[in-house]
Amino acid sequence: MGWTRKILRIDLTTGTIKSEPLRMDWAEKYLGQRGLATKYLIEEIDPKTDPLGPGNKMIFATGPLTGTCASTGGRYSVITKGALTNAIACSNSGGYWGAELKFAGWDMVILEGKSPKPVYLTIFDDQVELHDASAVWGTSVWNTDEHIKTKHQDPMMHVAAIGVAGENQVLYSCIVNDLHRAAGRSGVGAVMGSKNLKAIAVRGTKGVKVKDGMAFLKATGEAKKVLAANAVTGAGLPTYGTQVLMNVINEAGAMPTRNHRDIQFEGAHAISAEAMATPRKSDGKKNLLTNQACFGCTIACGRISKIDEKHFTIQNKPQYWHASGGLEYEAAWALGSNTGVDDLEALTYVNFICNEQGLDPISFGATVSAAMELYDLGLLTPAETDGIDLKFGSAEALVKCVELTGKAEGFGKLLGLGSKRLCEKYGRGDLSMSVKGQEFPAYDARGIQGMGLAYATSNRGACHLRGYTVSSEILGIPEKTDPLVTDGKPALVKAFQDATAAVDSSGLCVFTTFAWTLNDIAPQVNAACEGTWTPERLLETGERIWNMERIFNNRAGLTAADDNLPPRLVSEAAKTGPATGLVNGLAKMLPEYYQLRGWTAEGQPTNETMSRLAI
């Protein structure tokens, strides 16, 4: 149990809706969510297919612990071929949507083909229907959420939708559920837009059962105590959110600033967690109102913020005078430090718009940063920016950019390409701070060496959530390693990547791993699911998943040459902070990593590795 053992398959081209049994033989090898959907995808599509063509499929997948009382057990992922990366995409989201899909009785939804006209899908237990979406097409995520709940007279529904950004196939558009939780990266929203699918609304009244109820309550109860007692998950994250990292990473000299020209930001404090919790000078109120949990989460790191009504961004826009999802560290960094903007209210507004229109704030912020550098170098001119004075540090420019990008209007159309295609257009592909076309998150690989390897080898392009060695290199979890050296990092990166792949396939949130190891997670999975799930089996499952993703990418045409970093990170030394004088030592780490993985020098899993992992 844990699994509902049923999947929903929808052919959007013909409008056919089918129920089919879950392949339990695959579930035993790939667990659920990220791993299991990757197996389905690689079996069902040609990895060379156009991500925005009808040949691509997208899978909304839950894990066996989604919809249970395990702490953070509410996650789902969207697995597809990424529009931004042309590699495998797997974007994970919280909120309440994933658990609701499980309560409706489905482990996964597989979407195929392309609808002839805009539609949205409703799932009420076994009653599944496609509806004409013309009333919501061209409108925001927030409007779509409200419209569908009103139309179907069901305020308890949970809606995952694309905004206008996804409709316009902005290459880093995301899928937003519950208004401000997102399957954020790699352009999964663009894939949904290419299929003419606006939203999936779910309501479930069936239960999720586990194998051994008493053992499950005991295992999840003990694991919750571990989260509560841990300084990060019990205090740091609920109080400050992921923004707890802003000052820490800045002091470590690993906070990319102005498109990675610098790695410390002089305005960091103004956009930090502490600033969010301090009354504003302008109106005496705090930006942060409260924290919010996703389904089942006993950490509750989510931020709920309200912008100063007199701030220039919203002074004549009462539609934004309410509380909504506030800044997480990644958004605050990408929209702030990386563009040089230190106006907290402006960043909160831009984050609201990213949620409302369905944009990944990391890739959006990093693309604006790259455009700012092109502008600084005179390669982009005001004639091309619609007159926007695109200077580093300009909150006004950032705000104009976000208002144009989702709508794909004027200069926004260029920004919607992402930094790689934008920089290449101006002959400076080297200025795109990305791997496999996807922009870096908030850790500079010169100040945290292991992250360089984690980025270069991440199967979905640059990402902090595939192998978060920051945990070890900066925070000392599970044990401290030196962030400035490359020694030992290949093994560290591999260990993080494999364990994370297992966590991402379980229905749990990766943030639990600040406190939990697989020793805490295995008893929970074991009590919920058939079979025997040990930490060793989970780790092996994670490694199998990692290799499957790699195989998908290799078949899609990616090679070892794509396991790379932009020249800036490997040739321009850090100017300030502990890493002064350092570049990232990727070349030293990569061969050892391939060897540890059991891959050839060309980055292909050997036959031995394949048979060891039973792939």
Next chain:
Amino acid sequence: MLKALVIDPGKCTGCKQCEMACSYENEGEFNVAKSRIRVFDFHTEARFVPYTCTQCAEAWCQHACPVNAITTDHMGVKVVHENLCVGCKVCTIACPFGTVNYNASSGKVIKCDLCQGKPACADACPTGAITYQDTEQAGFDKMKLWAAQAAAATTHEGPNTPAAKH
């Protein structure tokens, strides 16, 4: 001593652990649609509010039931007897707070019965937003908070003696 659930929405994060604990206790599965306690999300005001039956001393649901399927136990809890309930839903109309609900899969109504004195929701709440307390003292924590504010504004003007009253 009568005990009651005391809910402090200011401490709620919206995690729904209470709903899962409730459904597991009553239905043997995790199923928030069958929970007797519900968390409402007023997201634009940044508030999450758990809500359930307050066990009225004089209960409208009990008065309204035409087959006497709702009785009061020794702890003052209003209990639905499934074997008597005919699913007429009159109690759901009578309850002013909406905390008695119809369960379509059993054809009976469901409501909070405080889990025979060990409410699973209070046990599961990670932040102390739901507690199980002596009914007569339920407001004292809040009173104390306000008293603390009054205390902060108080000054001592000399020895506190009975004579000072006159």
